[in-house]
Structure formats: C-alpha cells, structure tokens
Amino acid sequence: MRxxxxxxxELIAVLFVVSFGVFAMVTLMPGDPAVAILGxxxxxxxxxxxxQELGLNDxxxxxxWDWLSGAVTGDLGTSLVPPQTDVTERILGALPVSVELAVLxxxxxxxxxxxxxxxxxxxxxxxxxxxxxxxMFATLSVPSFLAGLLLxxxxxxxxxxxPRAQWVRISEDIPGNLHHALLPAIVIAMMELALFTRILRxxxxxxxxxxxxxxxxxxxxxxxxxxxxxALRPSxxxxxxxxxxxxxxxxxxxxxxxxxxxxxxxxxxxVTSANQGDYPLVQGAVxxxxxxxxxxxxxxxxxYGYLDPRTRRVHA
Amino acid sequence: MPSDKFRADRAKxxxxxxxxxxxxxAGAVLAGFGWSTPSLxxxxxxxxxxxxxxxxxxxxxxxxxxxxxxxxxxLFTLAVIWLIGLITVAVLAPVLxxxxxNDVAKTLLEPTxxxxxxxxxxxxxxxxQGLDMLSRSIHxxxxxxxxxxxxVTIGTVxxxxxxxxxxxxxxxxxxxxxxxxxxxxxxxxLILLIALSTxxxxxxxxxxxxxxxxxxPSMVRLARxxxxxxxxxxxxxxxRLMGATRLRVMARELVPNVILPVFxxxxxxxxxxxxxxxxxxxxxxxxxxxxPTWGNMVAEGEGGAxxxxxxxxxxxxxxxxxxxxxxxxxxxxxxxxxxTRSAKL
Numbered sequence: 001m002r003x004x005x006x007x008x009x010e011l012i013a014v015l016f017v018v019s020f021g022v023f024a025m026v027t028l029m030p031g032d033p034a035v036a037i038l039g040x041x042x043x044x045x046x047x048x049x050x051x052q053e054l055g056l057n058d059x060x061x062x063x064x065w066d067w068l069s070g071a072v073t074g075d076l077g078t079s080l081v082p083p084q085t086d087v088t089e090r091i092l093g094a095l096p097v098s099v100e101l102a103v104l105x106x107x108x109x110x111x112x113x114x115x116x117x118x119x120x121x122x123x124x125x126x127x128x129x130x131x132x133x134x135x136m137f138a139t140l141s142v143p144s145f146l147a148g149l150l151l152x153x154x155x156x157x158x159x160x161x162x163p164r165a166q167w168v169r170i171s172e173d174i175p176g177n178l179h180h181a182l183l184p185a186i187v188i189a190m191m192e193l194a195l196f197t198r199i200l201r202x203x204x205x206x207x208x209x210x211x212x213x214x215x216x217x218x219x220x221x222x223x224x225x226x227x228x229x230x231a232l233r234p235s236x237x238x239x240x241x242x243x244x245x246x247x248x249x250x251x252x253x254x255x256x257x258x259x260x261x262x263x264x265x266x267x268x269x270x271v272t273s274a275n276q277g278d279y280p281l282v283q284g285a286v287x288x289x290x291x292x293x294x295x296x297x298x299x300x301x302x303x304y305g306y307l308d309p310r311t312r313r314v315h316a
Numbered sequence: 317m318p319s320d321k322f323r324a325d326r327a328k329x330x331x332x333x334x335x336x337x338x339x340x341x342a343g344a345v346l347a348g349f350g351w352s353t354p355s356l357x358x359x360x361x362x363x364x365x366x367x368x369x370x371x372x373x374x375x376x377x378x379x380x381x382x383x384x385x386x387x388x389x390x391l392f393t394l395a396v397i398w399l400i401g402l403i404t405v406a407v408l409a410p411v412l413x414x415x416x417x418n419d420v421a422k423t424l425l426e427p428t429x430x431x432x433x434x435x436x437x438x439x440x441x442x443x444x445q446g447l448d449m450l451s452r453s454i455h456x457x458x459x460x461x462x463x464x465x466x467x468v469t470i471g472t473v474x475x476x477x478x479x480x481x482x483x484x485x486x487x488x489x490x491x492x493x494x495x496x497x498x499x500x501x502x503x504x505x506l507i508l509l510i511a512l513s514t515x516x517x518x519x520x521x522x523x524x525x526x527x528x529x530x531x532x533p534s535m536v537r538l539a540r541x542x543x544x545x546x547x548x549x550x551x552x553x554x555x556r557l558m559g560a561t562r563l564r565v566m567a568r569e570l571v572p573n574v575i576l577p578v579f580x581x582x583x584x585x586x587x588x589x590x591x592x593x594x595x596x597x598x599x600x601x602x603x604x605x606x607x608p609t610w611g612n613m614v615a616e617g618e619g620g621a622x623x624x625x626x627x628x629x630x631x632x633x634x635x636x637x638x639x640x641x642x643x644x645x646x647x648x649x650x651x652x653x654x655x656t657r658s659a660k661l
Contacts, residue, residue, distance in 0.1 A: 014495060015502070021499060137644070141587070141637055141640040141641035141644050142640075143594055144595075145594070145598045145614065146614060149617060149618070150629075153623070153629070154362075247504070248501075248505055251507065252504055252505055255506050255510070270511075271510060271601070274513060274514045277514065282514060289507050290502050293502055293503070294502045
C-alpha cells in the first residue's frame with residue numbers, strides 16, 4: 001500500500017513538471033497568436049483587445065495556473081485555427097481512433113509473437129529459429145514510415161486488398177472499421193512483433209533450462225503443455241517491462257501511421273496543429289498523451305507483483 | 317603421407333567451397349533476375365531479390381569458412397564495411413564527382429524521375445526535379461549522421477555527468493534529477509520532437525539539440541544505476557579513505573568504470589536517433605527541402621510518385637535501412653561485450 005501511494009505521489013510530481021514543460025514550451029513559439037487568429041491588417045487596438053481576452057498579457061505563472069485549473073476540470077480551451085472548436089471535444093473525437101490502432105497493433109504483435117517465440121525457443125539453434133531471429137532483427141531496422149509506405153505500395157496499390165486514406169468509425173460499421181484499420185495496425189505491429197519475439201524467445205530458453213521444467217517433462221507432460229502452462233508465465237516478465245518501454249514507440253508509430261494513412265487520430269491532429277501553430281490544441285493533446293503514457297506505465301509497474309510473486313516481498 | 321582424417325577434411329573443405337560457390341552464383345543470378353525482370357509485380361521481384369541475396373550471403377560465408385578454415389561473423393564485417401564506407405563518402409561528399417543534390421536550377425536539362433541505371437551519370441536515378449539520387453542519398457547521409465552523432469555525443473556527455481552526480485550524491489539531488497528524467501521520459505519521443513519543432517527552426521544544430529533531449533534521460537538512468545553499483549565497491553572506499561575529494565572519486569574512480577556501458581548504450585541509440593530524425597523529416601517537420609535527408613526523400617514518394625517510380629522511395633529507404641541495421645548490429649555487439657546487464661533486456 002505504501003508503495004502504491006509513493007508511486008502516485010511521484011506520478012503527480014512528474015505530471016506537474018510535464019504540464020509546465022508543455023505549457024512553457026508552447027509559449028516560446030514564434031508569431032503572435034492574436035495575428036494568427038485575426039489575420040494581418042487590423043488596427044492595433046483589435047490585437048490588443050484579443051490578447052487581453054485570451055489572457056496573453058498576464059504573467060506566465062498566472063496563465064499556467066488558469067490553464068491547469070481548466071485542464072483539471074476538463075476544459076482545455078479552444079483551438080485558434082478556424083473552425084475554433086473546443087479542444088477537449090477534438091481530443092475526445094481523436095483519441096478513440098489512436099487507441100484502437102495502438103491496441104489492435106499490440107494485439108496483432110502479441111498474437112503472432114507468442115507462438116513464434118515458443119516455436120523458436122523449443123527448437124533453439126535450428127534453421128527455423130535462426131531464420132525467425134534474423135527476420136526479426138532485420139524488421140527492427142525498418143522505420144515505421146518506410147514499412148508503412150512499402151506495405152501501401154504492395155497491398156493497397158499493387159494488390160488492392162486494402163483501402164487507403166479513409167476511416168470508418170467503429171460505431172458505424174465494425175467490419176468496415178476493421179478493414180480500414182488492419183493495414184495501419186499491421187504497420188504498428190511490425191516493430192513490436194520483432195521486439196516481443198526476440199525478448200520472449202530468450203526468456204523462454206532460460207526458463208526451459210530450469211529444474212521444474214525437467215520435472216514436468218519427466219512426468220511425461222507433452223511439450224506444448226509445458227510451454228503453455230509452465231514456461232510462459234514466468235518468462236513473460238521482461239515482455240511486460242518491454243511493453244511499457246515500447247509504449248512510447250507505439251505512440252510514435254501511431255502518429256506516423258495516422259499521418260501516412262490520413263486517419264483522424266491524435267497523431268495526425270498533433271502534426272497538423274503543430275504545423276499551423278495552433279498551440280492550445282498541441283498543449284492539450286501532448287498533455288493527454290503524456291497522461292495516458294505515465295498512467296499505463298505505472299500500471300505495468302504494479303502488475304509485476306501479479307506476474308512474479310517473488311518481487312512482491314523485495315519491494316515491500 | 318596424408319592421413320585419413322586429413323583427406324576427409326580436405327574433401328569436406330572442397331565440398332564446402334563448391335557448395336558456397338554454387339550458392340553464390342545461383343543467388344546472384346536470382347537476385348539479378350529479381351532486380352531486372354519486367355514481368356513480375358513489385359512484391360514478387362522483391363521476394364526473388366531477397367531470396368537471391370540470402371543465397372549469396374550463405375554462399376560467401378561458406379566460401380570464407382572453406383578458405384580461412386574458421387567461422388567469421390560475416391554480417392558484422394559487412395556492417396562495419398558499410399558504415400566505414402558511408403561515413404567516408406559522407407565526409408568527402410563535397411569533393412566527390414557527384415551529381416547535383418539540391419540546386420534545381422542546374423538540373424533543368426537532366427532527365428526527371430529516371431530509374432536507376434548503374435552505368436550512366438545517374439546510377440541510382442533522378443527525382444522529379446532531375447536531382448541525382450545517389451548524390452542526394454550521400455548528402456542525406458551527411459546530414460543524418462552529423463545530426464545523430466552530434467546529438468548522441470551531447471546526450472552522452474550531459475546525461476552521463478548528471479547520472480554520475482545523481483548516483484554518487486543520492487538523496488535530494490537524486491530525487492530532483494529523478495523527477496526531471498521521469499518527466500522527460502513521460503512524453504513519448506516523437507511527440508516531444510513534434511512539440512519542440514513548433515518553436516525551433518529546423519536547422520542542423522537545433523535538430524541535434526532536440527534529439528539529444530531524447531537520449532539524456534536514459535543515459536542519466538544508466539549512468540546512475542552503474543554509479544550506485546560501483547560506489548559500493550572497495551576501490552571507491554579505498555580512494556575515499558585516502559582522502560580523495562568527491563570530484564576526484566567521480567572523475568578518476570567512477571567515470572572510467574561507468575563509461576563502457578554508457579558508450580555501448582550510445583551506439584545502440586545512434587540508430588534510434590537516425591530513425592527519429594528521418595521520421596521527423598518525413599513528417600515535414602525536420603530538415604526542409606531542397607536540402608536532402610533520407611526522411612524527406614522518402615516523403616517525395618508520397619502522393620502518387622511511388623506508384624510510378626518506386627525508386628524514389630526505395631533508394632533512400634535502402635540507405636536508411638542498411639545504416640540503421642548496421643548500427644543496430646554494432647550496438648548489440650557493444651552491449652554484449654561491455655554491458656551484460658542491459659544486453660539481457
């Protein structure tokens with residue numbers, strides 16, 4: 001219990017620093033927001049009034065406080081670029097798309113990585129194991145934007161199996177949504193698949209050398225059952241750590257994929273608003289992404305206790 | 317008089333050599349066919365080419381085993397050769413007889429979107445403005461390597477120093493540093509870069525500074541963890557008992573020990589930084605056209621160009637892939653050797 005509250009305290013401190021960093025960073029942006037909203041050629045008094053209205057004439061800390069107290073109650077301001085919509089609303093519209101892509105990518109990666117790693121570990125050193133390892137190592141070196149373009153070239157343009165640059169909301173049409181989300185999700189999954197397979201294979205090989213596996217084998221349990229019931233859980237420790245570490249990269253590749261496939265998620269929203277200098281939207285979106293990231297990582301930290309009971313006592 | 321074992325060895329060696337040579341030739345033919353045949357779709361060509369390349373690779377490694385009598389790490393050798401070659405041409409790029417890489421005014425008469433033809437003026441083809449792809453790729457390597465190496469150096473030095481200090485002093489210093497590193501780590505790397513790009517001019521120096529921010533937190537963590545481990549060892553205790561100042565303990569006892577894992581981490585990070593730089597340029601937020609980087613060259617293929625002229629994407633893509641692959645391989649070797657703890661994860 002004490003560990004959990006300590007962790008939460010640390011989490012809040014980190015979020016404070018992040019939110020201030022995000023806020024201070026964006027105020028350094030070149031250009032006057034008032035000019036950006038009204039356009040050139042208005043009398044100076046108009047700009048002055050707008051600045052007053054936006055609160056730009058207050059001190060940095062004052063503005064930070066206003067923004068933060070709004071953010072806590074779910075009000076992240078309005079975007080600067082017309083149509084000037086509510087930032088919270090925009091984020092709520094975009095977040096499900098990104099979450100769906102990331103989760104789908106993660107699921108694809110896990111579903112493929114676990115059997116591949118099991119096969120590799122069971123036949124360690126064999127031809128297929130070496131081939132899988134080499135392919136995974138090569139996959140690690142393909143940046144996601146390159147993988148995305150190549151897959152588009154082959155599957156969307158060449159073979160015409162998947163559509164490109166459209167999105168169907170999951171609430172409207174589930175098969176249609178999956179059809180549109182699959183290729184982007186595969187791009188996201190590739191890098192994770194490679195990492196997961198490598199790490200799980202290595203851990204499984206270590207676990208398979210333990211005495212209790214030998215005991216299970218001596219009892220005459222079939223190899224696949226030993227793998228699934230005895231070896232997998234103790235070996236998934238680094239995999240879970242890795243999933244936490246990969247989350248940052250997962251969000252990164254979601255950004256790239258959304259941009260590449262022109263999908264209406266958080267990533268493409270951040271890229272366009274950064275290009276247009278729409279700072280309330282950038283601030284809000286980065287804050288939410290960081291929040292999700294920090295909370296998920298904390299959750300992963302706490303899940304160790306479940307996966308490996310040995311760690312419970314060490315930390316307590 | 318040759319013994320039986322000797323004769324058997326020789327027969328085996330001849331067999332290895334013949335098999336290697338056959339695989340080499342077959343692979344080369346297959347790869348060449350896959351590269352040049354007009355009768356297949358792109359996916360089929362790529363598969364043929366890759367299978368051919370694998371065969372060539374296996375053939376060469378068999379030949380090497382046959383000739384040298386022992387196994388060498390061929391892939392590693394090739395990676396080192398590629399990196400040395402790339403760095404050399406990147407450094408020498410201004411004095412090499414290359415085509416035009418960024419001045420469109422000089423290429424009005426050049427063919428545009430030319431496919432790669434090895435024995436012409438443009439061995440890797442040209443882009444839609446007639447700029448030479450080979451020259452652009454090499455100048456792209458220059459930018460990319462300069463940015464990532466600069467960033468990793470800044471990150472290693474700054475992050476390493478902060479990490480050693482935090483790990484040696486512990487207590488207050490440590491927790492403040494901890495909160496700041498966690499805050500930096502709490503923003504996903506690409507999002508952080510995009511946010512930074514909203515107010516930084518995309519120049520070489522700014523890109524390097526922004527990217528170094530990505531390396532600092534993990535460097536701090538690694539250096540801190542290693543410092544804590546070494547600070548409890550006898551030689552540090554001995555130095556302190558002899559009256560060494562804190563600065564001296566850190567500089568003379570801790571840094572030399574911490575530097576190896578930190579260095580191997582730096583090698584691993586280079587490839588991640590190259591990818592990050594390329595991604596940012598691909599999104600149009602990094603180095604701007606007409607100056608070439610691999611990322612913005614790949615981006616030229618978007619919006620229809622790559623369907624008709626796949627080389628626009630494939631040429632810079634291949635440079636990027638090979639370089640990242642080589643650095644990954646190098647990084648893995650370095651970690652296996654100098655940082656056994658991180659290598660496991």
